[in-house]
Amino acid sequence: MSTSTEARIVRGTPAFRRTNLAMFAAGFSTFALVYCVQPLMPELARTFRVSAATSALALSVTTGVLAAALLVVGALAESWGRKPIMAGALMAAALLTLLTAVVPSWHALLALRAVEGLAFAGLPALAMAYLGEEIDPGSIGLAMGLYIGGSALGGMSGRLLTSALADVATWREAVAAVGVLGVVAAIVFARSLPPSRHFVARPAVLRSMLAAYGDHLRDARLVRLFAEAFLLMGSFVTSYNYLAFRLLAPPYALRQSAVGAIFLVYLVGIGSSTWVGAMAGRLGRPAALRSSIALMLGGVALTAARPLAAVIAGVVVLTFGFFGAHSTASSWVGLQARGAKAQASSLYLFFYYAGASIAGWVGGLCWSTWGWTGVAAFVGALLCLALGTAFDLRGSGAEAAALVGRR
Incomplete structure (x- = not known):
């Protein structure tokens, strides 16, 4: 570890390319492993003779443990370091996924998925912290965009791969295939990511950990960003949760396979996260954030239309934003x-997953009472709050000076 005066990693350098490859692999692996069980829930219900609601625990137990564990792991990581924990977490999660492919009982599968949630907690918060410490401020938007783009591709690929393989093989072989991909991604990550040069270890003292969380929650700009995490993820997950119900019902009455193919829309997220990340470096983060939220609002408005083409176009715009x-x-x-x-x-991600859980549940009440009109209105209200919060956010003085210099 070197001193904080060393230069950060800048766009266009070999170190920047290695960092992006590693973070793309990490995002891909994490989301592929987390969500690979989602399309397999009917198969899990048949294999283990559980209800559909119970089969959903294969996913929710992982994300629930992940959300809670993020706060603990994020605090301990300030004394543990960055790269070793992330590499170990990726490999552990991949190996645990391989084990879920051979477990004989439902409760053993749930136990493994819960432990996976603990393993996954060692990656997202540390990845964001690593990029914040090691990447030059003018290049971090692109780097974070590529990491999130990898997450989008992984979330989509994990679902599509297990769905396709389960049709020609068994769900166990499908999960095992995703686990193997996870092992490969962990190796790529460990070999590619440059070691931390600006991380400064802090003693793992409970009082100081709680004080650090308190400091962050007293920072008005950070609190607004945490609110954005809740509102953005809540609106996004709610939209996807109940869109499937809408498209399976009349007047569309699409087949389940056709509805499942909507996850291909995640491909636009890869381009969006990278393009908007680069735009943020040129125009400033406040402008990039407001523009993206406005796009989400436009997408939700399109989904309220009746023609299927308009609904799909709305989903594309919503996902891009x-x-x-x-x-x-x-x-x-x-x-x-x-x-x-x-x-x-960790706090950002805690609110991110909390938004998915809470808003996703409230969105179900809206669906049951008012149908898609209620869901769209609820999501629209969340996004209006997000847009208002974004207008309260201002870039730092350093960022403003840098933007003036570029012009």
Whole structure:
């Protein structure tokens, strides 16, 4: 570890390319491993003779443990370091996924998926903290965009791969294939990521950990970014959760396979997170965030139309805007936090997953009572709050000076 005066990693350098490859692999692996079980829930229900609601625990137990564990791991990581924990977490999660392919009982599968949630907690917050510490502020938007783009591709690929393989093989072989991909991604990550040069270890003292969280929650700009995490992810997950119900019902009455193919829209997230991340470096993060949220609002409005083409176009616009907004807000957290960056990232991700859980549930009440009109209105209200919060956010003085210099 070197001193903080050393130069950060800048766009266009070999170190920047290695960092992007490693972070893309990490994002891909994490989301592929987390969500690979989602399309297999009917198969899990048949294999283990559980209800559909119970089969959903294969995913929810992982994300639930992940959300809670993020706060603890983010604090401990300030004394443990960055790269070794991330590499170990990726490999552990991949190996645990391989084990889920051979477990004989339902409870053993759930136990493994819960432990996976603990393993996954060692990656997202640390990845954001690493980029905030090691990447030059003018290049971090692109780097964070590529990491989130990898996450989008992984989330889509994990679902599509297990769905396709389960049709020609068994669900166990499908999960095993994703686990093997996870092992490969962990090796790529460990070999590619440059070691930390600006990380400064802090003693793992409970009082100081709690004080760091308190400091972050007293930072008005960080609190607004945490609110953005809740509102953005809540609106995005709610939209996808109940869109499937809408498209399976009349007047569309699409087949399940056709509805499942909607996850291909995640491809636009890869381009969006990268493009908006680069735009944020040129125009400033406030402008990039506001523009992305406005796009999400436009996308939700399109989904309220009746023609199927308009609904699909709305989903594309919504997805493009979400990944752009998320990449901008998440990279901003690493820059805004004055210290304990992993803990700041953990708080962001805690609110991110909390938004998915709480808003996703409330959206179900809206669907049951008012149908898609209620869902769209609820999501629109969340995004209006997000846009208002974004207008309260201002870039730092350093960022403003840098933008003036570029012009």
